Amino acid sequence: MIRFNNILAAVDFSECGKQALRAAVRLAGDAKANLHVSYVQVLHDDPFMPVAAGAHQDRIREALEAKIEGSGAREKVASVHAAVLRDVSAAPALVRYAADNDIDLVVLGTHGRRGLRRLMLGSVAEELVRTSPCPVLTVHSADRTEGLTPGPNAEILVPVDFSSQSLAAIPLARELASMTGARIRMLHVIEEVVHPAFYNAGAFSIYDIQPDVEERALEHLKDAYTRQYGPAVPVVFEVISGHAAAEIVAAARVGNSGMIVMATHGLGGMAHVFLGSVAERVVRMATCPVLTVKTPIAKGAVAQPLIKSAASS
Numbered sequence: 001m002i003r004f005n006n007i008l009a010a011v012d013f014s015e016c017g018k019q020a021l022r023a024a025v026r027l028a029g030d031a032k033a034n035l036h037v038s039y040v041q042v043l044h045d046d047p048f049m050p051v052a053a054g055a056h057q058d059r060i061r062e063a064l065e066a067k068i069e070g071s072g073a074r075e076k077v078a079s080v081h082a083a084v085l086r087d088v089s090a091a092p093a094l095v096r097y098a099a100d101n102d103i104d105l106v107v108l109g110t111h112g113r114r115g116l117r118r119l120m121l122g123s124v125a126e127e128l129v130r131t132s133p134c135p136v137l138t139v140h141s142a143d144r145t146e147g148l149t150p151g152p153n154a155e156i157l158v159p160v161d162f163s164s165q166s167l168a169a170i171p172l173a174r175e176l177a178s179m180t181g182a183r184i185r186m187l188h189v190i191e192e193v194v195h196p197a198f199y200n201a202g203a204f205s206i207y208d209i210q211p212d213v214e215e216r217a218l219e220h221l222k223d224a225y226t227r228q229y230g231p232a233v234p235v236v237f238e239v240i241s242g243h244a245a246a247e248i249v250a251a252a253r254v255g256n257s258g259m260i261v262m263a264t265h266g267l268g269g270m271a272h273v274f275l276g277s278v279a280e281r282v283v284r285m286a287t288c289p290v291l292t293v294k295t296p297i298a299k300g301a302v303a304q305p306l307i308k309s310a311a312s313s
Contacts, residue, residue: 002175002230004031008103010038010094010124011067015141016109021071023139023289024107029076030179033104037073038083038097039064040090057084091127099133105291107137110283126280129264135172135293137259138283154182157257159189159248159282160224165263167224169293173261174230176291182258183234187251188221190214190241214239245281252288260290 009024011017021037028035039060061084073080081101087093098106110125125138158173160166170186177184190213217239225235240247252260264279283290 002172004028004033004104006034006036006101006103006105007031008036008038008094008098008101008106010040010090010106010108011064012039012090012109013063013067014109016139018067018109019139019141019143020107020109021067021073023137023143025071025073025076027105027107027137028073028078032078034079034081035073035077036081036083036097036101036103037064037068038085038094040085040087040093042086042090043088057086060084090124091131094124094128095131095133103134105135105137106132107139110138110140123280123284125283126277129277129280129283129292130294132294135291137289137291139289140287143287143289153256154180155185155255155257156180156182157185157187157248157252157255157260159187159244159251159260159262160221161188161244162220162224163263165294167228167263169261169263170225170228171230172291172293174228174233176259176261177233178231180258183236185251185255185257186221186225186235186237187248188217188239189244189247190217190239191244214241244278245285248278248282249285249287252286257288259288260286262290262292264292264294 004027007024007028009021011021024035024037027033041057041060061082064082064084068074068080068082083097085093085097094106094108097103106128108125108128110123125136128136129138156173156177158169160169173184176182218237221237221239225237238251240251248260248262251257260282262279262282264277279290279292283292
């Protein structure tokens with residue numbers, strides 16, 4: 001099974017940071033994990049820092065400790081560790097801390113910037129999604145973190161595109177569902193690409209070529225789920241058509257999902273500039289926490305028998 005022994009909450013004293021800490025405390029409590037809480041002091045001024053730029057790190061640490069005390073973390077998790085990091089950029093500092101401290105999950109807030117503001121300012125969350133050595137959970141200030149608590153109404157949405165990367169998210173989702181009492185909704189989005197008729201002998205849609213594409217995709221979805229390791233949890237399956245990022249966000253909103261768990265291909269360089277990432281768009285637009293995983297998780301994993309779904313639709 002996949003275990004969360006060490007969870008890192010990256011805070012920046014903003015409302016998003018508060019929500020990230022709240023979600024990290026909740027998950028660390030459920031997993032009986034050690035909680036690491038870090039603040040990265042960068043060279044430029046941070047508008048959310050509670051002290052003047054360049055102030056002594058001890059004052060920053062005091063503010064960080066106050067946030068930890070206010071969260072009630074010490075009464076809910078196995079242990080708490082506070083760290084003030086310094087670097088020219090936040091994401092590389094967090095990546096190094098995660099690698100050095102055997103972190104299993106990074107939790108941080110995202111401001112959900114779009115358009116020109118995002119292009120100019122960038123996003124720590126999106127950089128971590130691409131570069132983190134472990135899964136990353138991103139939350140917005142208005143995210144519904146209460147959906148992660150155990151109960152029959154909690155749901156974890158798991159979008160897959162049948163790539164090996166996307167299937168790597170399934171064991172993690174199953175473990176989280178078992179840990180929190182949630183059910184899983186497996187989702188595949190059929191993206192229609194309409195080409196001129198002279199390219200495809202008059203076929204304008206994938207439905208023209210394969211009318212039963214949704215039924216076949218549903219069978220593939222169920223098969224992909226049962227081939228992955230993990231505890232038996234309630235699960236339903238859904239196939240829809242549209243643009244992947246928009247449909248994933250809409251499905252999470254309609255289904256009142258407490259979390260989206262999905263893989264990212266971790267594109268870098270020019271490939272990322274031109275192609276972007278469905279996962280990063282979901283991170284920006286979602287109204288619930290989004291957990292992304294870049295590669296299959298091997299650390300701490302224990303092989304389990306293949307388990308059929310507990311429920312299906």
